[in-house]
Amino acid sequence: MSAQMIQRRTFLAGLSGLVLVASVSRIAKAADAAKYGADGMPHGWRDDPLTFVAIGEDGLVTVVVHRSEMGQGIRTGLPIVIADELEADWSKVRVTQAPGDEEKFGNQDTDGSRSMRHHFDPMRRVGAAARTMLEEAAAASWGVPVTSVRAVNHEIIHEQSGRRLGYGALARAAAKLPVPARESLRLKNPAQFRYIGKENIPLLDGDDIYHGRAQYGIDTRVDGMLYAVVARSPVFGGKVARFDAAAAQAIPGVVKVLEIPGTPGPALFAPLNGVAIVAEDTWIAMKARQALQIEWNDGPHGTYDSAAYRTELEEAARKPGKVLREAGDVDATMSKAARKVEAEYYLPHLAHATMEPPSAAARIVDGNCEVWAPTQAPQATRENVAKRLGLPVDKVTVHVTLLGGGFGRKSKPDFATEAAFLSQQMGGRPVKVVWTRDDDLHHDYFHTVSVEHLQAGLDAQGKTTAWLHRSVAPTIVSTFAPDPQHEAPFEAGMGLINVPFNVPNMRIENPAAVAHTRIGWFRSVSNVPHAFAVQSFVAELAAAAGRDHRDFLLDLIGPPRRIDPSALKDSWNHGESPLRYPVDTGRLRRVIETVTREAGWGRKLPKGQGLGLAAHYSFVSYVAAVVAVEVSADGKIVIPRVDIAFDCGPQVYPDRIRSQLEGAVIMGVSLATLGEITFKNGRSQQDNFNTYQVTRMAEAPRDIRVHLLPATDWSMPLGGVGEPGLPPIAPALCNAIYAATNKRIRQLPIGEQLAT
Amino acid sequence: MQLTINGARIDVAATDDTPLLWVLRDRLGMTGTKFGCGMALCGACTVHVDGVATRACITPISVLAGKKIVTIEGIGATPQGKALQTAWSKVNVAQCGYCQSGQIMSAAALLAKTPKPSDSDIDSAMTGNICRCGTYPRIRAAIKQAAAGLEKKA
Numbered sequence: 001m002s003a004q005m006i007q008r009r010t011f012l013a014g015l016s017g018l019v020l021v022a023s024v025s026r027i028a029k030a031a032d033a034a035k036y037g038a039d040g041m042p043h044g045w046r047d048d049p050l051t052f053v054a055i056g057e058d059g060l061v062t063v064v065v066h067r068s069e070m071g072q073g074i075r076t077g078l079p080i081v082i083a084d085e086l087e088a089d090w091s092k093v094r095v096t097q098a099p100g101d102e103e104k105f106g107n108q109d110t111d112g113s114r115s116m117r118h119h120f121d122p123m124r125r126v127g128a129a130a131r132t133m134l135e136e137a138a139a140a141s142w143g144v145p146v147t148s149v150r151a152v153n154h155e156i157i158h159e160q161s162g163r164r165l166g167y168g169a170l171a172r173a174a175a176k177l178p179v180p181a182r183e184s185l186r187l188k189n190p191a192q193f194r195y196i197g198k199e200n201i202p203l204l205d206g207d208d209i210y211h212g213r214a215q216y217g218i219d220t221r222v223d224g225m226l227y228a229v230v231a232r233s234p235v236f237g238g239k240v241a242r243f244d245a246a247a248a249q250a251i252p253g254v255v256k257v258l259e260i261p262g263t264p265g266p267a268l269f270a271p272l273n274g275v276a277i278v279a280e281d282t283w284i285a286m287k288a289r290q291a292l293q294i295e296w297n298d299g300p301h302g303t304y305d306s307a308a309y310r311t312e313l314e315e316a317a318r319k320p321g322k323v324l325r326e327a328g329d330v331d332a333t334m335s336k337a338a339r340k341v342e343a344e345y346y347l348p349h350l351a352h353a354t355m356e357p358p359s360a361a362a363r364i365v366d367g368n369c370e371v372w373a374p375t376q377a378p379q380a381t382r383e384n385v386a387k388r389l390g391l392p393v394d395k396v397t398v399h400v401t402l403l404g405g406g407f408g409r410k411s412k413p414d415f416a417t418e419a420a421f422l423s424q425q426m427g428g429r430p431v432k433v434v435w436t437r438d439d440d441l442h443h444d445y446f447h448t449v450s451v452e453h454l455q456a457g458l459d460a461q462g463k464t465t466a467w468l469h470r471s472v473a474p475t476i477v478s479t480f481a482p483d484p485q486h487e488a489p490f491e492a493g494m495g496l497i498n499v500p501f502n503v504p505n506m507r508i509e510n511p512a513a514v515a516h517t518r519i520g521w522f523r524s525v526s527n528v529p530h531a532f533a534v535q536s537f538v539a540e541l542a543a544a545a546g547r548d549h550r551d552f553l554l555d556l557i558g559p560p561r562r563i564d565p566s567a568l569k570d571s572w573n574h575g576e577s578p579l580r581y582p583v584d585t586g587r588l589r590r591v592i593e594t595v596t597r598e599a600g601w602g603r604k605l606p607k608g609q610g611l612g613l614a615a616h617y618s619f620v621s622y623v624a625a626v627v628a629v630e631v632s633a634d635g636k637i638v639i640p641r642v643d644i645a646f647d648c649g650p651q652v653y654p655d656r657i658r659s660q661l662e663g664a665v666i667m668g669v670s671l672a673t674l675g676e677i678t679f680k681n682g683r684s685q686q687d688n689f690n691t692y693q694v695t696r697m698a699e700a701p702r703d704i705r706v707h708l709l710p711a712t713d714w715s716m717p718l719g720g721v722g723e724p725g726l727p728p729i730a731p732a733l734c735n736a737i738y739a740a741t742n743k744r745i746r747q748l749p750i751g752e753q754l755a756t
Numbered sequence: 757m758q759l760t761i762n763g764a765r766i767d768v769a770a771t772d773d774t775p776l777l778w779v780l781r782d783r784l785g786m787t788g789t790k791f792g793c794g795m796a797l798c799g800a801c802t803v804h805v806d807g808v809a810t811r812a813c814i815t816p817i818s819v820l821a822g823k824k825i826v827t828i829e830g831i832g833a834t835p836q837g838k839a840l841q842t843a844w845s846k847v848n849v850a851q852c853g854y855c856q857s858g859q860i861m862s863a864a865a866l867l868a869k870t871p872k873p874s875d876s877d878i879d880s881a882m883t884g885n886i887c888r889c890g891t892y893p894r895i896r897a898a899i900k901q902a903a904a905g906l907e908k909k910a
Contacts, residue, residue, distance in 0.1 A: 069852075070852055071850075071851030071852030071853070071889045072851070073851070202845055202846075202848055203848055203850060205850075205853065206844070206845050206848065206850060206853075207841075207845060209850045209853035209856050209857075210840075210841040210844045210845060210850070210856060210860060211788070211828065211829065211832060211841065212786070212787070212788015212789070212827065212828035212829045212857050213788065213829075214853055215787070216790075216854055218787075218790075218791065219781075219787035221785055221787070227782060252771075281770070281774070281778055281782035281783065282778050282781070282782055282791075283770075283774045283775060283778040283782070286794075353888060354852075354854075354888060355790070355792050355798065355800060355852065355854040355855045355886065355887070355888045355889075356790070356792075356852070356854045357791070357792075402852070402853070402854075403852060404790070404852050404853070404854025404855075405852045405854060405888050405889060406852070407888075434791070436794055437792065437793045437794060437795075437798075655848055659848065659851055659891070659894070660851075662890055662891070662893055662894070663851055663889045663890035663891065664890070665890065666890025666892060667888070667889075667890055670890075688793050688794075688795050688797055689793050689795075689797040689798050689886060690795070690797055694886055694888060695890075696883045696884075696885075696886060696892075697878070697879055697882040697883045697885070697887075697892045697895070697896070698879040698880075698883040700890070700892040700893070701893075702875070702893065702896070703893075704893055
């Protein structure tokens, strides 16, 4: 998800009153006819080999990766695709990172589990076009028809004469040739793939990481650089009333103390109002910040209290709200039901807590601003910096570093604009801003908080005849527009309205909620609360009906069929074509059948142990998980094993798909057992990893078994990978706890709820 | 003052209370040691001081005179460090990679003391190092692989 996508989607949905932060060209694009996939993203895709591949006379192939690396392995994944079609020798492939420039590189918003899904085909063409140019250069130099030569492992070979030329020797001549027409390209038969879909490919950045050489944003060093930390308003929308910098300024090594003005209205990606210390090193800046005396004016959100807010959400969830989808007659069916089941679930705010906190550096030389930032949104970073500094966009260069974790936090480049603003204030001198962990936990764009209220009617045979789901959560749109109160199509389309259950009477409602802090994308976004509620509730229904959970879930999904998302009132469909990407219940069934078989579903377990199941469709991929749990007499949880089955269509870099799913399992366990940000007096109450706990080695599941479902063939469209693994983990864990203890967890985190 | 880092003696211009982390990163340009929390809660800044895994973010340089400091940039010169870096590469451990310097440093201290660590040895040595991406199972596998490799050589 990106801001541009929000704007696009809300525009299409006719939502008025939206503040548009995008450039005019982006808005104009949004008014065009519906486009899907990469075509629907701002600046779409590019496939010019001269943009993405450089071959040196030494034969080294340098691939330009335009998507940000944040742990998903894309800086190895896209080179795999290009190198394969290029018929390159993998040991001669290097990677370099594109700066933020979507006119040149196509869309760079690294979010929404889209990098490989949207750029696999363009990057195949990049590799094939470059290979074709090498073939043509060789054929020309030998005076033979191009059809008589072929590329084999970094050489062009003319078999009749036995002549061969390496890529390095051909590079110069090849680069002068016209780029072949897209339609003329010969792509490999997938049976000939050497790297795509293969195992044992180490990360191109691995050795740099393991030797401390890898450069993250926070590692940026520029000659003459100063270091800054900022004291920001502890309440969203608050302002500096007055501050006294005397004590801070008196600390040796402090260069300047200055205010960063805020901007009125929605948060957007703008820096928060605060006071910055610019110093000779980070430690001095941190010490001086403690010596600052600041009086804050908290503003309208100064009373935000997450406990009181929960009560508000619950009250809203118990009354009818805006209807998003309706089929049949829910009320009449419910009133006739043999059995009615009702449950309410609560999920708190979460912070991303990337291990590298937000950090960026900037300098301005002769009116040209350079920014170094670990950003998921290079183009938005460029545009926001330009706007804040009053520079044309082409005077801003954004160097994209490695990201020490992203998870959606680094889609919001407020921290990069801070660095640029401070550099401007320091006469262009390089300044690096570092967020401390408490900054990160106090001023995040938090994952939303929600109450999910569900009701269902069962008939005498235990079959579900009516389904009502009310979801109440402050929307991400509140970060971009004044006072929206309902979930946007892209939020409702994350597992709320597009639940493919075979229930004739269904109503999905979304009562209003007002945001009191910055709400932003967190890995898997609204799929997290929606899947938790739906997949927990299905297990509750199965228990009420006295049936096996898996069998009950499969019956609820119904027979294999391909559902047009619009039939589910899903106008979004993760931005993908409803024809290419229908909701395929056969694939959803298959991951459930696979994971339950592999996990030994139904086996007898000792007292205090249980297996829990959950399945979810998101980012156009299908996933199901079985969590095994042991709950001790005093309520301690051990998770010895998690099985997760995944169908994302064709698998380009299987090892990184597995690693993303392993990581999603552990992040899912973390948010289920520990994750919570609370607010009091408008202030986030968590300061560091002692109060905002995350799963550590000893508590992490030791045995995670990933079961990748093979694609039928390479013409199948790709599904997303980075996010879809997360949503089913928390409900599967809580369903396992129920199986082990008969205790139903309806609020996250689990925390001490099982303590006796 | 003078510090001994990865075998080299280095003069450092910083106040005595400055944590080693910021001297390494800001003054010496050794950015392999990472900042994660500033309170010894996450392990991203782990270095060795006289062979002991130490959180650089809360260790002022005033206590380091005459001690041998080893960082991720130098750990490859030890048999454990080298074996771990190789194993990390073979297992493709990293996701974002940011915490991995600290993970390798903690693992190297573990293997130096406990050449054949059990799962619970690994848990207790590594649980101070947070990985938000969730690479723990691969870290465990890589430590075991490195330990096995060292045993074969010994």
